[in-house]
Amino acid sequence: MGEFDLIRRCCTRARPSRADVLLGIGDxxxxxxxxAGRQLAVSLDLLVSGVHFLADVDPWRLGWKALAVNLSDLAAAGAEPAWVTLGLTLPAADESWLAAFMDGFFALADRYAVQLVGGDTTRGPLxxxxQVHGFVEPGQALIRGGARPGDLLCVSGVPGEAAVGLALRLGRLELPAALAAPCIDRLECPEPRVALGRALRGLASAALDVSDGLAQDLGHLLDASGVGATLDVDALPRSASLQALGAAALELALAGGDDYELLFTIPPDRRDELTACAAAAGVALTVIGRIEAAADLRLRHADGRPCSLARSGYDHFA
Amino acid sequence: MGEFDLIRRCCTRARPSRADVLLGIGDxxxxxxxxAGRQLAVSLDLLVSGVHFLADVDPWRLGWKALAVNLSDLAAAGAEPAWVTLGLTLPAADESWLAAFMDGFFALADRYAVQLVGGDTTRGPLxxxxQVHGFVEPGQALIRGGARPGDLLCVSGVPGEAAVGLALRLGRLELPAALAAPCIDRLECPEPRVALGRALRGLASAALDVSDGLAQDLGHLLDASGVGATLDVDALPRSASLQALGAAALELALAGGDDYELLFTIPPDRRDELTACAAAAGVALTVIGRIEAAADLRLRHADGRPCSLARSGYDHFA
Incomplete structure (x- = not known):
């Protein structure tokens, strides 16, 4: 099958058909x-075989994840997803692999009425x-730089589960199937927190999505806001899978990466609104610390003892 | 140097600072x-080492070309360039390579007041x-599907020179330096025909940019328009470099690829306007054939003899 047949095969499945797409794939x-009257939020992400995913990953799940990690950026901005472009570099024109990949990609795109509007396909290392494109009302976008001393530090879901999934996939860890499966799902089919991002407009003072490890990404939020924070490590959410790992769970939760949860801050007098937000977004929200004027991140146990961490996050070039 | 330092180094040079960029790199x-009242034109292109460029290519020229091939898509739509995102996959954090690459990228971006607004950097095969983003007035965008029987088929510049440049770089061809240099420049530093695309609004009935070979890309225009064409191979523009190659020049002109010239059609009664267009755009324009109702592309010599071609274009998966 030639390049143009491959591209055409992708095109014919360019659902949904949005009224704001005047000319889609093919030109x-x-x-x-x-x-009119909305701002455009855009984000471009790369996923490289052996760096961002294992070469033998299920192609349906890879297609889902490729879009999910981008929608997560829109979620972190509080934007409503609209359009996506896709650049695929494939070692060979493998029709069944591509069909499964696109099935996973479209499964998530359909859920958010996101239309594939263009892209490129070429031969090369997988x-x-x-690139995702979304809309947000002027002045309503969530950004990293708005956290203020006194704000509560909150996180969605259970950071660390994806890192457990990776350790399981690499054979570095074993867990009973009932505990392993949700972690592998978190790794391979993350749920972008789009509804949460929308619900946080007008509430969160700052937000970002956690992709390279909670501690490292929190550092970016603190730097952008010119503040510091104390994080209560005992307040971090623990699923049954993480509890089964004992003390090792902490490092995975703080430095694991691939979580695609939202990390955000809210003014302290609005804590009560978290419950409604969590219900609207369908995800647990946990207060894990407090923003402070003094720079840097301090890790503390609930009883006040300091806590240290060997690894701080994931550096693609380290 | 870590990933975040690398990214920051790119960021600090995110010129120009456009008023329509509310939040640039870093969130x-x-x-x-x-x-308001403009349509958004977007295009995503991939360039892979060993497929779209030689691994040892000068990084400044690669940075220029990476943006040029995308601006060429905006040119083909008649759009005014505005914003760009960049995804870079690098085998290592090579500071001097990256600095030169970004210098070339920004040299072209500055020329068109295009602002780098975001992107991603990761480790992997080069x-x-x-992705470029531009604006176009409603109903004014150039598309592939508007050619009508009787329209004149036109091309900018000299298709085939880039293919000569590639043959020279690969050592498959030798030419005197004065003839070789312009071809290598066309290959490595193509000039996106942005001004031409803008000038063709309201004049061209159809347009696309020639990236995979003139004959093959013309086929896409004909398919999209539901028409055919006769192309006069003797009318194809020939530079001194192409003339030096004798009969071999024809295949390079028709199937060479990497031209990034505009191929377009105009109504026959508007031929006189081509001169002003060429002057405004600073590039030669040549009428090379005519659109016909009968499907398919016919290659003819000036005296009417048919002409056949062995290779029709470039297929990334062939």
Whole structure:
């Protein structure tokens, strides 16, 4: 099968058909109609075989994840997803692999009414580039730089589960199937927190998505806001899978990476609103610390003892 | 140097600073303000080492070309360039290589007041993903599907020179330096025909950019328009470099690839306007054939004899 057949095969499945897509796949450019009075939020992410995913990963799950990690960036901005472009570098024109990949990609795209509007396909070492485009009301976008001393530090879901999934996949860890499966799902089919991001507009003072490890990504939020924080490690959410790992769970929760949860801050007098947010978004929210004027991140136990961490996060070039 | 230092180094040079960029590099998403009453044209292209460029290519020229091939897509749509995102996959954090690459990228970005607003950097086999974003007036975008029988078929510049440049770089061809240099420049530093695309709004009935070989890309225009064409191979523009190659020049001109010239059609009664267009765009324009109702592409000599071609274009998976 040639390049153009491959591309055509992807194109024919470019659902949904949005009214704001004037010209979709197949011309030199896609032509899009941004809604009046909204800002455009865009994010480009790369996924490279052996770096961001294991070469033998199920292609359906890879297609899902390639879009999910990008939608997670829109979620962190509080934006409503709209359009996506896809750049696929494939070692060979493998029709069944591509069909499964696109099935997973479209399964998630359909859920958020995101339309594939363009892209590129080429031969080379397996890699994926995805750019998402979303809309957000002026002044309502969530950014990293708005945290203020006194704000509560909150996180969605259970950071660390994806890292457990990776350790399981690499054979570095064993868990009973009932504890292993949810962690592998978190690794391979993360749920972008789009509804949470929308619910946090007007509430969160700062937000980002956790992709390289909670402690490291928190550092970016603190740097952007010009503040510090104390994080209560005993307040971190623990699923049954993490509890089964005992003390090792802490490092995975703080430095594991691949979580795609939202880390955000809210003013202390609005803590009560978290419950409604969690219900609207369908995900647990946990207060794990407090923003402070003094720079840097301090890790403490509930009783006040300091806690140290060997690894701080994932560096693609380290 | 770590990933975040690398990214920061790119960021600090994110010129120009456009008023429609509300939040640039460094957050989860860029926040952009599309102008009211304009459509958004977007295009994503991949460049993979060993497929789209030679691994030892000068990094400044590669940075230029990575943006140029994308701006060429905006040119083919008649759009005004505005924003760009960049995904860089690098085998190692090579500071001097990256600095030169970004210098070349920004040299072209500055020329068109295009701002780098976001992207991603990761470790892996050398590859580049670029997405450009431009604006076009409603109903004014150039598309592939508008050619009508009787329209004149036109091309900018000299298709085939880039293919000569590649043959020279691969040692498959030798030419005197004065003839070789312009071809290597065309291969490594193509000029996106942005001004031409803007000038063709309201004049061209169809347009695309020639990246995979003139004959093959013309086939896409004909398919999209539901028409055929006769191309006069003797009318194809010939530079001194191509003339020096004798009969071999024809196949390079028709099937060479990497030209990044615009191929377009105009109504026959508007031929006189080509001169002003060429002057405004600073590039030669040549009428090379005519659109016909009968499907398929016919290659003819000026005297009417048919002409056949062994290779029709470049297929990344062939």
């Amino acid at each position: 030199d450019c896609a032509l899009l109609a941004p809604p 890699a994926i580039a995805v | 989860d998403c860029a926040l952009l303000a599309p102008p 590859a580049i993903a670029v």
